[in-house]
Amino acid sequence: MDSVAQRLSAVGAGAALELRGVTRLFGALAALTDVTITVRPGERRAVLGSNGAGKTTLFNCITGDFPPSSGTIRFFGEDVTHFPPYERIRRGLRRTYQISALFPGLTVQDNVYLACRGVSRGRFSFLRPGQNDALMHAADGLVQAVHLTGVKDQRVAELAHGQQRQLEIALALAGAPRFVLFDEPAAGLSPTERVELVEILTSLPPHIGYIIIEHDMDVALRVVESVTMMHNGRIFKEGLPQEIQSAPEVQELYLGGGHE
Amino acid sequence: MTRFVERHPTWALIIIIAIAVALWLISAVWPPGLEEAIGRKRVFLNALFNGITLGGLYFLVASGFTLIFGLMRNVNLAHGSLYLFGGYVGYAISASTGSWILSFIVAFILTALVGVLLQVLVFRRMEGQDLRQTMVTIGLSIVFADLMLWACGGDFYQIQTPSWLIGPIELPLITAVKSSGDPVYLRYPLVRLVIFLASAIIGIAMWLALNRTRIGMIIRAGVDDRDILAATGVRIQIVFVLVFALGAGLAGIAGVVGGTFQSLSPGEDIRFLLASLVVVIVGGMGSIPGAALGALIIGLAEQLGSVYIPTYAIVVTFLIMVLVLALRPQGLLARR
Amino acid sequence: MSVTHDARIQVHKPASTAQRPAVRGWPDINNPAAWIVAVILLIMPLIANGFFLIEIFATTLILGTIALSLMFLAGYGGMVSLMQLTIAGFAAYMVAVFGVSGNANISLGWPWWLAVPMALTLATIFGTLGGALAVRTEGIYTIMITLAIGAAFYYFTNQNWAIFNGHTGINNVATPHFWGVDWRADIPFYYVVLATAALCYFAVEYISRAPFGLALQGVRDNPRRMAALGFNVNAHRVAAYAVASFIAGLAGVLQVWNYRQISPGSVSVGACIDVLIIAVVGGITRPVGPYIGALVFVLLRTFALDFLVKIGLDGNRFRLLIGLGFLAIVFWSSDGVIGLWQRWRQSQVREENRPGGGRGHG
Structure with a gap:
């Protein structure tokens, strides 16, 4: 057990994500206190943790949605603590949101296309993508990967909840992600959709590491190491x-928190 | 206060120096060199007092605007119309009864009633759609402006200052020293000082009401977080109506003040709407102390500007807004 | 955040019932009505006399183009800017200042082909800087800041005599003559205006499906997510202001040529708000909306007096009519006249489909 803990917190130049003493205050309230985490590539x-444990705040600090009040964040060795969110994303970080954060006025295809465009050049391009546009093909591929090809020309506002959750994941996988933060991807999904989700997560290329926040232990513990x-x-x-899973104090805390 | 000094020592120093310079300019007898450089001290003091009293008027208009915005996120672009309406009502009452005080009371009640009607008949129907509400206020301001033009015509009206407030009083501020050695004291219109005092009292009363009473706590909680307010089971609609009535009523009072200070005519609605916008952008949206500070800054900038750099006075006001937006986009005294 | 969210609902509710062109081509190319309108606009000089051609149609196209720049910002970007007319007015002033006018002490006397690019450049810079200020805050503040900028410019033109010639403004602005054509003569000028308006219209239509326009709509729908996809949201917003300013600037150049003068009255706060009214009345979700709104507005402004007198009312109550009409649109249709028309057409379609009993949407 010691060896595991040592291995997990080992500081190495090869760390994908390294948080040192990250603290986030909201007014007088500390949502995160002195969080230190190291995650290897892949x-x-x-x-x-229970609700209010600071999991989503942790994600917001890592992506820069709400920068930390103190502490440092390194992404593949680079100090990104003071980078705006888009700079972190362009370096290969991705995230999904607990409550779907999509573009309801645009089609599925356009949503994914935007995600692909966001991490490549030509974000300000005034030229429409042509028939053989590489990013358009990439977007098609992603749409297919999350099983949404049938609805790709529908506006996102018209999609079912499960489809929106799948699109949420597709947006996070655009371009060349190196590390992904999944925020409760299984929330509100049916048992069948959960199986599909596990399949999508386990079939990601091995070099893509991720952190997943998930209340469903069945999903969470099946897709992580x-x-x-x-x-x-x-x-x-x-x-x-x-x-x-077997530690008694964890079970007590986790289940206790869940039942409150 | 001490926290501000600790966190922004440079700014605190600049502010202290500015206040010290201002105090010296006000109290000291100016050396001849200074008078040669920037003109007579009497001119400066007059502009200063005009600026401060104009700030009082701006505060009356803007405090209602900022209160309504703070609680309901409604940018009430018909606020200037309420100002002008209050002014016309005040003129009608003072012209027919001769009572200046009564004109304030009636103007307050009538504009507050218009505010209640707006909230109940219009804004309640589109709660939470702030853009749409703002559009509606634009439409209303056009309709009100034309109705008032219809009723009152394009003439200028000035509300008669009551006899007991007419004329200047001598203030214990030396503007110059005669060759005989006698000091010359500043003479300033009494009515402007009284009105400034009244708006200061209104401002302090509002601040106390917001900070020390239950209903004030509720309103402040609503400004910070409307969802919390709704969740506490407070009759939020009543709070909304009350705030709208108060905000509108203040605009009405300001109309009477403006009608006494200056004059009433079509177009004044837009002028005071604009003043409110700039005041609350500078001071911080939803904040009463912010409105006070913003009103003071803008009033002073306008008056001092029109004396010392007449063609660019409006630019000074605008530059202040730009500067605040660039350095502190939420406004000087906003909490966020 | 909540504000942008609100703007989205405001702007998009009707579109969810409407059908969005899924094809990545020109959406109107298969629409016979669009072709008919295009042909009518092209042969307009054969139908309309000088008064109608300039006072109604050219003016509509110019105002519509200014409102188009607002539609671009508000409909695609979720930013309701009230300074679009100010930018147009600024461009107009710059044409008068750099070009030739009756006020020889102010105008620099440059030829039009130098003065116009200069005016457009300066107007674009002006609008971009204003936009950069406005994007420092969110949502509903934009209205306030842009209105304040517009009003400040109006008061400034009134006070400043060195450049803007105070409240009299600049008169007898020269209009271009070349290739033996007086381009301000009714028919050539109409075509110049039509060509510019068409250019702007199609440019906006085209950009809306290009990466820049799509990203702008993404920013409107969910700025935070856009940042989490790698977009610099504020840079995108400022760039949108730059595009909109250029469009407004073009319209401003046409406006000063149309009236041959420019004065503070043309950039008043009321006129700024008129542009918003035009865009909202026409419909703010598609580029054609502003032009429809402008036509309604110009027709009302021109004929309201006669009309009101005819039904026994005071002819001076034009503003009242405009205000009430605007209120009605805001109350009943969040997508302006196009929204109303679309709803009516859909109800017709539904009537037709009812006997079949088939429901399109499950």
């Missing part, structure tokens, strides 16, 4: 999935 990790437990804005425990 590593897949779950962040568990390590787990971080959070409580009240602090890291509570780190370990392998089976260790976390």
Whole structure:
């Protein structure tokens, strides 16, 4: 167990994501306190914890939606603490949102096309994409990967909830992601859709690491190799999935938090 | 206050120096060199007092505007119309009864009633759609402006200052020293000072009401977070109506003040709407102290500007707005 | 955040019932009505006399183009800017200042082909800077800041005599003559205006499906997500202001040639708000809306007096009519006249389909 913890927190030049003493205050309220996490490239990790444990705030700090009040964040060795969100995204970081954050006025195809365009050149281009536009093909591929080809010309506002969640994932996989943050991707999905989700996550290329926030243990523990437990804005425990699952204090805390 | 000094020592120093310079300019007898450089002290003091009293008027208009925006996120672009309406009502009352005080009361009640009607009949129907509400206020301002033009014509009206306020009083501020050695004191219109005092009292009363009373707490909670307010089970509609009535009524009072200070005519509605916009952008949306500070800054900038750089006075006002937007886009005294 | 969200609802509710062209081509190319309108506009000089040609149609196209620049910002970008007329007016002033006019002490006397690019450049810079200020805050503040900019410019032109010649403005502005044509003569001028308006219209239509325009609509729908996709949201917004300013500037050049003079009255706060009214009345979701709104507005402005007198009312109540009409549109149709028409057409279609019992949407 010690060796695992050491391995997980080992500081190496090869870390994909490295948080040191990250704290985020909202007024007097500390949503995150002194969070230190290191994730290797290609590593897949779950962040568990009850509501209000600071999981989504952690994501917001990493992507820069709300920059941390103190501490540093390194992404593949580069200090990105003070970068605006788009600069982090252009370096290969991606995220999904707990509540779908899509573009309801645009079609599915346009949503994915925008995601592809956002991480490549020509964001300000005044020229319409032609028939053989590479990004348009990339977008088609992504749409297909999340099983939305049948509705690709529909406006997102008209999609079913499950389809919106799939689109949410497609947006995060555009371009060449190196590390993805999934914020409760299974929220509101049917059992069948959950199976599909697990399939999508496990079939990601091995070099793409991710952190997943997920309340559904069945989904979460099946798609990760390590787990971080959070409580009240602090890291509570780190370990392998089976260790976390069997640790009595974790079960008590997690289930206790869940039942409140 | 101490936190501000700790966090922004440079700004605090600049502000302290500016205040010290201003105090010296006001109290000292100016050396001849200074008078040669920037003109007579009497001119400066007059512009200064005009600026401060104009700031009082701007505060009356803008505080209602900022209160309504803060709570309801409604940019009420018909606020200038309420100002002009209040002014016309005040003129009618003062012309027919001869009572200046009564004109304030009636103007307040009538404009507050218009405010209540607007909230109940119009804005309640489109709650949460702030852009649409703002569009509606634009339409209303056009309709009101034309109705008032229809009723009152394009003439200039001035509300008669009551006899007990007519004439200047001597202030204990030396403007110059005669060759005989006698000091010359500043003479300034009493009515402007009284009105400024009244608007200061209204401002302080509003601040106290917002900070010390239950209804004030509710309104402030609503300004910070409307969802919380709705969740606490407060009769939010009543709070909205009350705030709208108060905001509109203040605009009405300001109309009477403006009608006494200056004059009433078509187009004044837009002028005071604009003044409110700039005041709250500078001071910070939804903040009463912000409206006070913004009104003071803009009033002073306008008056001092029109004396010292007459062709560019409006540019000074505008530059202040640009500067604030560039350095502190949420406004000087906004919390966020 | 909530504000932009609101703007989206405002702007998009009707479009969800409407059908959006899914084809990535010109949406109107298969629409016979569009062809008919195009042909009528082209042969207009054969139908209309000078008064109608200039006072109604050219004026409509110029005002419509200014409103188009607002539609571009508001419909695609979710930013309601009230300074579009100010930018047009600024361009108009610059044409008068750099070009030739009756006020020889002010005008520099440049030929039009130098003065116009200069005016367009300066107007674009002016609008971009204003936009850069406006995007520092979110949503509903944009209205306030742009209105303040517009009003400041109006008061400034009134006060400043060195450049803007105070409240009299600049008169007898020269219009271009070349290739033996007086381009301000009714028929040539109509075609100049028509060509410019068509250019702007198709440019906006085209950009709306290009990466820049799509990204702008993404910014309107969800700025935070756009940042999380790698877009610099504020840079996009400022760039949108630059495009809109250029369009407004073009219209401003035409406006000063149309009236041959420019004065503070043309850039008043009321006139700024008229542009918003035009765009909203016409419909703010598609580029054709502003032109429809402008036609309604110009017709009302020209004929309201006679009309009001005819039905026994005071002819001076034109503003009242405009205000009430605007209120009605805002109350009943969030997509202006196009929205109303579309709703009516859909109800017709539904009537037709009812006997079949088939419902298109499950």
